[in-house]
Amino acid sequence: MxxxxxxxxxxxxxxxxxxxxxxxxxxxxxxxxxxxxxxxxxxxxxxxxxxxxxxxxxxxxxxxxxxxxCRPNIFDAIEQLDGMSMPRSPLSQRAPSVSSSAGHSVIIGDHFEDTTLQEEPDNQRRLSTATGATTTSDTLVASVSMGNVLPRSLSLLPGYDAESYQLLSHYLATTADCMANGSTPINPFLVQIVPLAFSSDLLLQLVITQSAAHRAFRSRDESDTIAHSHYTKALQHFRRGVTDFIDGKESNPLMLLVGALLMCFTETAKGDMNGTIFDHLSAANSLLVKLLAQSDSAVPRDLKDFVIEYYTYTATVSMISIDARFSGQLLLNLDLEQRSRELLRTQYVGNLCGCWLELLLLIPCIFDLGRQWIMDDTQAVIPTADDIAMFASIQAQILRWSPYPNVGTEVRLAGLIFQEAILVYLYTSLGGFQYTSDGMYKGMVENAVTEAMSYLGELSPSARINSGLCWPIAVVGSCLLNPDKQDCLRRRLNAMTETFGLGNMHRTLLLLEAMWQSPASKAGPWNICRAMQQNQIWISFA
Known part of the structure; x- marks a missing residue:
């Protein structure tokens, strides 16, 4: 033309x-x-x-x-796909059922006209820096775009409408940044997830769904029809993938595993309070075990390390939501824990666990230690010599831990916050659900809470590292009895919610508000699961 x-x-x-x-x-x-x-x-x-x-x-x-x-961010990302590591899998061939859906729009109502791909120049520069991308030439933009509308004749994603392109652009520019804590200059939610998404209809739909959920919460629109439509479609894709895997039509669990993990963080973005994330986490557990049983050469090393970190982080910080009186589920078996410890030997720093992976691996140990003391909280139980030895061993590992010397200031502060929060979790484990004024660990708990609040005060609420701090904030906040300190943490969580637009930050505040209304005897991290039951707030702190 x-x-x-x-x-x-x-x-x-x-x-x-x-x-x-x-x-x-x-x-x-x-x-x-x-x-x-x-x-x-x-x-x-x-x-x-x-x-x-x-x-x-x-x-x-x-x-x-x-x-x-106003060049679309999607072009900068697509231009770099050839240079990214893209694992091959039988799922990389598009399913006919998805391709045949071309022309069926998920755009509803007045949202139909929202078809442009428009991002601020600073977002574009941030994406280019994070992915190592170079700016798209003027010639390329002029040849494929006119007035910021992506022509259908050049569509690389048949079966997806203009709204999906906009959501993909939102993921590349905003959502991926909010999911990663910025511990490393390379964002795995871009360099690992995006290439996989362009090789699998399942993952592409899940990425778009995660972006839609994030955008809907940022706009405080819980009735967002586009987000609900994509969420429904994502569940259908995921069920179909599970069925194919069970029936033996697909032998490689990688795509399905990454899909389950993406669904976990979709719940994080939308602020789900029904505990749906635990269903996805359970599926991810089985799939990760199957993936690790395969040859190490089947999946690139960087991708496998990220998947292990992804699951370990989500599983460990979610365990505090489990009522230890009725369930001994650790979510992290010995084999998975060993795989995570292999990362420690390389001084692994990740965008989810920062430099504190070693501390996260102590959470299941503390959970198992404290569980036996709260199975029957009607009578006092005297710890045995083995219990005391285990307690002392865990405490020594926590106190011995220190951030890697090569990490940045924000990563170091976040690691120290986790260290103090895990000490609080340990110190309250043998006391069960009781937080009495004359408890033997009262002084130690208060000291750890004070230190954690001090480190939080040094860290700006808008720093990217905050995206992974809901767990320590919940643990420390559950012990706060002073209204002034509670208000300090309340302002912080509100600021974090406004900055990142992640639903789990807002839900964390809702849970703490409920706990702050309870008597002091109901305080402490081992009471979090009870507060969830009473207030019907089932969340993960991932």
């Missing part, structure tokens, strides 16, 4: 804003921001000339300038 005809077809109205002209939408001409741009959160641009007297050459320059400023 000749270039001049393309420009003539885009400009449908002569009196509206330039943005509506490029989008081929009717403009209500409200200045300075028209209703269409306001509804879709777009930059509303107006021509400098008098309405109705259009200068074609000037308007062409304005459109070209706007296109150059």
């Amino acid at each position: 000749p270039p001049d005809r393309r420009v003539q077809r885009i400009v449908r109205v002569r009196t509206g804003c330039l943005t509506c002209r490029r989008r081929k939408k009717k403009c209500d001409e409200t200045r300075p921001i028209c209703a269409g741009c306001q509804r879709n959160d777009l930059a509303c641009q107006w021509p400098p000339d008098v309405p109705g007297k259009r200068d074609p050459s000037h308007e062409h320059e304005t459109q070209a300038s706007a296109t150059d400023q």
Whole structure:
């Protein structure tokens, strides 16, 4: 199609804003921001000339300038896919059932017109830095994009509509950054997950779903029909994948495992309170065991390390939500724990566990130690010599731990916060659910809580490392009895929620608010599961 005809077809109205002209939408001409741009959160641009007297050459320059400023982040990411490590799998061939769904739109109601891919330039630069990407050339943008609308003829994802492209752009620019804590300059949610997503319809749908859930919570729209539609579609894809795996149609559990982990963090993003994440975590456990039983050469080393870290982090920080009186489920068997300890020998630093993986691996040990003392909380139990020895051994490992010398200041502070929180978890384990004023560990608990609050005070609530601090905040917050300290933690969680837009941060505050209304005897981390039962707030702190 000749270039001049393309420009003539885009400009449908002569009196509206330039943005509506490029989008081929009717403009209500409200200045300075028209209703269409306001509804879709777009930059509303107006021509400098008098309405109705259009200068074609000037308007062409304005459109070209706007296109150059608002390049879709998706192109920067796609351009780099050839340079990324993309594991091959039988699932890399697209399923016919998904391809045949082309043309079926999941866009509902007024959201249909929200089809542009638009990101701020600073987000684009951040994505390019995180992925090692270079800026897309002007020639490439001009050849595949006109007015920021992705042409269907060049679609790399048949079966996905314009809304899906926008959600993918949101994931690349925002969601992936919020999921990772920034401990390393390389974000695995980009360099590991994105290549896999482009080789599997299941993972691509899950990435889009996670982005939709994150965007919906950031806008505080719990009735977001697009997010609900993608969530339903993701569950259907996942069930189909599980069925194929059980029936033997697929032997490689990698894609399904990563899918289960992505579903876990989708619940994190949307702030689910029904405990759905534990179902996904259970599925991930079985799939990870099967994956590790395969040859180490079947999956790239970096990807396998990330998957092990992903599961270990999610499993360990979720255990505090389990009522130890009725369940001994550790979520981390000895083989998985050994695989995680192999990472420690390389001084592994990850975007989920930072430099404190060694501390996380002590959580199941403390859970198992404390479980036997709360099975029957109606009578006092005297610890045996073996119990005391185990307690002392765990305490020595926690106190001996220190952050790696090569990590940044924020990572070091986060590690120290985890250290103090795990000490609190240990010190309250032998006391069961009781937090009495004359408890033998009262002074030790209060000292650890004070230290943790001090480290939190040194860390800005907007720092990326906060995305992984819900667990220590919940543990420390459950012991706070002073209203001023409670208010300090309340402000922090509110600031974190506004910055990251992750639902689990808001749900953590809801749970703590409920605990702060209870008497002091109901305080402490071993009471968290009881507070969940009483208030019907079933969450993970991942």
